[in-house]
Amino acid sequence: MCMIKVRNVTIGEGIPKIIVPLVGTTDAELLEEVHNVLEVKPDIVEWRVDTYEDVENLEKVQSTLSLLRDRLIDIPILFTFRTVNEGGKREVPVRFYNNLLSMAIQSKLIDMVDIEFLLGDDLVKTLVSLAKQYGIYVVLSNHDFQKTPDKQELILRFRKMQELGADIPKIAVMPNSTEDVITLLEATNTMNCKYADRPFISVSMGGIGVISRLTGEVFGSAATFVSGIQESAPGQPTIKDTKKVLEILHKYSR
Numbered sequence: 001m002c003m004i005k006v007r008n009v010t011i012g013e014g015i016p017k018i019i020v021p022l023v024g025t026t027d028a029e030l031l032e033e034v035h036n037v038l039e040v041k042p043d044i045v046e047w048r049v050d051t052y053e054d055v056e057n058l059e060k061v062q063s064t065l066s067l068l069r070d071r072l073i074d075i076p077i078l079f080t081f082r083t084v085n086e087g088g089k090r091e092v093p094v095r096f097y098n099n100l101l102s103m104a105i106q107s108k109l110i111d112m113v114d115i116e117f118l119l120g121d122d123l124v125k126t127l128v129s130l131a132k133q134y135g136i137y138v139v140l141s142n143h144d145f146q147k148t149p150d151k152q153e154l155i156l157r158f159r160k161m162q163e164l165g166a167d168i169p170k171i172a173v174m175p176n177s178t179e180d181v182i183t184l185l186e187a188t189n190t191m192n193c194k195y196a197d198r199p200f201i202s203v204s205m206g207g208i209g210v211i212s213r214l215t216g217e218v219f220g221s222a223a224t225f226v227s228g229i230q231e232s233a234p235g236q237p238t239i240k241d242t243k244k245v246l247e248i249l250h251k252y253s254r
Contacts, residue, residue, distance in 0.1 A: 006076040006111050009043045012199035015250045016216035017043035017223040023051045034071050040239045046078040050088040058103050065109040079104045080114035086143040105136050117142040128165040140166030148173040148180035154187035172203035181209050185219050192220025214245045
């Protein structure tokens, strides 16, 4: 499996990398989040721009990106607009989604961009191609807030993401039972052992799925999302608790 180096962070080796989302609605809220985030030293910061009140003003988004870049210094920035269908806060036309992500990529103020897998192969290929042109890594993502697909379906989605050029495939699903969590972990392990040629991320959301956010080094998930001031998805533990568990598992799993 190849590893990915984003600034000073190597994804795909050792302890899973910790990603903290910024979910503020205004510049003031975002800057307060950044101040708090810097104190806990995450590996990567995700800007969930769908929560930002001025997201439809592309010039304002780029200006705020510049502010974040200046303050986060060498911490990689993952730029994410989560659509309503996949748990996001705002519904926008596909054309706007394309323009927003294209602007962020071309600004080169970000290091990684989240592209939603189910928006269609044509749009995905266009955005992936643009990201590669500008040296921006692609997290190709899929979220199901209702259920957990079966193991083979999860593996098929991961493999299709690789075929479409994802640098980091990501799938997050909702468990309705502990068996669903096991399904996600089994799919993660099989993907890691048989099919993955690059880092990938798997998440089982909600309270019963929290184990999946902590055992990535054992089963194969290369990164985990934790809560900053507030969580961006159900079941995100705090960065403090996450670091403790990841360090313990790393110590005894080697």
